[in-house]
Amino acid sequence: MKMKWSALNKGILISFVISALATAPRFIRLNKDDLQYLFNHFMYLFVLTLMYWILSQAFVYKKKKVILYTAIFLLLSGLISIFYQLILEAFFGDFRILYSDFPLIRDLNEKKQLLMLFFRGILFSAIIYFIVFYLNLLYEKQHALTEIEQLKKEKLEAQLDSLKQQISPHFLFNSLSTLRTMVTDESSKVYINKLSNVYRYLLSLSDSNLTSLKEELDFIESYLHIVKERFEEAIEVSVNISAEALQLQVPPLVLQLLIENAIKHNVISFEDPLKIEIFDKEKMLFVRNNYQPKSSVEKSTGKGLQNIKKRYEYLSEQEIEIAVKDDYFTVKLPLL
Structure with a gap:
């Protein structure tokens, strides 16, 4: 006032x-x-x-x-x-x-x-x-x-946005299920199945502020299959997560945002593949990629990383850490 x-x-x-x-x-x-x-x-x-x-x-x-x-x-x-x-x-x-x-x-x-x-x-x-x-x-x-x-x-606006977002995914998800039964090529069926898994996961997050790291990694596995269809061997992702860390939680889609951010801002080629590592240490989740920024790229709004920062502040008052060192771009996320 x-x-x-x-x-x-x-x-x-x-x-x-x-x-x-x-x-x-x-x-x-x-x-x-x-x-x-x-x-x-x-x-x-x-x-x-x-x-x-x-x-x-x-x-x-x-x-x-x-x-x-x-x-x-x-x-x-x-x-x-x-x-x-x-x-x-x-x-x-x-x-x-x-x-x-x-x-x-x-x-x-x-x-x-x-x-x-x-x-x-x-x-x-x-x-x-x-x-x-x-x-x-x-x-x-x-x-x-x-x-x-x-x-x-804000809650009403969020509910309306959620409703708008769910109408299209439900239709697409049902269409993908139908399409999977129509195609005969095995690789196409796998691709459609992975795409269906992605949308199934997105639909399950309507009211979720946290998800287990295991569920997030299962989603990332399907998401990366779709990404690799585009970039093939030009992108390499290694995941090394302990059994204890799999039971801990993260805000949903944080890994997808970080992978998408790495793809957007770095050179990706067969000669210089983008290498992304996902591993945990002392209740922290590390997402690291070799830093090879594009010479010309649209100006970053920083919304992806800012979104992750705000979600962690809201959920736990813990902060994420971002560092560029020794030709690596690293983001450290607290496991909750």
């Missing part, structure tokens, strides 16, 4: 209103000679309440030890009330009259007058503290409601 006023303007307005309300009762016995007194009284309280508001900004937003911080705020406010009065009296002798019309104050000794100033500070600061605390609650509530509405909107 965009704030129309700055925080300082809020403090000035709150201090103005409280000072005006505290000064208002003195209009009942107003005469011409009291106008200057009323103005001085208002300014006296305005500066004091504004100081309380500024002090409240250091305490009211604390989420822990709220009672302790509130008590410290009120104690400091009482002391500020005393020192504020004493400083003004030292420079302006007439300022003593600004609190002399409090009931019975003329009958109190100096110690009790200071005590009254202390409790007056607590009273005024408590009002300021409550107002700031209440306004902060309203802001947080409005902010939370805005975030909830935004999440609902």
Whole structure:
């Protein structure tokens, strides 16, 4: 929610209103000679309440030890009330009259007058503290409601996108199944079968944030069969994964994104084949390829790697590592 006023303007307005309300009762016995007194009284309280508001900004937003911080705020406010009065009296002798019309104050000794100033500070600061605390609650509530509405909107958009994406794959998947029964060539049947496996896996991920590494590698095996039909021996992929790592999880399609990224940005030829290694070490999954960037390639948007980074931040708060060293491009993915 965009704030129309700055925080300082809020403090000035709150201090103005409280000072005006505290000064208002003195209009009942107003005469011409009291106008200057009323103005001085208002300014006296305005500066004091504004100081309380500024002090409240250091305490009211604390989420822990709220009672302790509130008590410290009120104690400091009482002391500020005393020192504020004493400083003004030292420079302006007439300022003593600004609190002399409090009931019975003329009958109190100096110690009790200071005590009254202390409790007056607590009273005024408590009002300021409550107002700031209440306004902060309203802001947080409005902010939370805005975030909830935004999440609902994003969820609805994601559901619509998912529905759109599922209509075409289901049709294609059924068509591939029919096509497989029609062809007689064995290599074509294998290709169609691998393509069907790819789409079957994609359809199974509609609401999945994580998948086992074993399932991801099974999908990659079918995906690589399709890729190799295009590049043949110009691309080599080796997979060396421990049995323990197969039971761990990764965000779905991360391996496909990294392989696709390597194919997009590197030279692939029979003379200089693209070599991709997939292996694990200490609960980390490594995807490494020999770094032979194309001399001319469309400018990378970085969306693939950025997508993987955000998914890991969302799912585990762990970060992926990307490095280019010794003619190798390496991405390290935490196994979850």
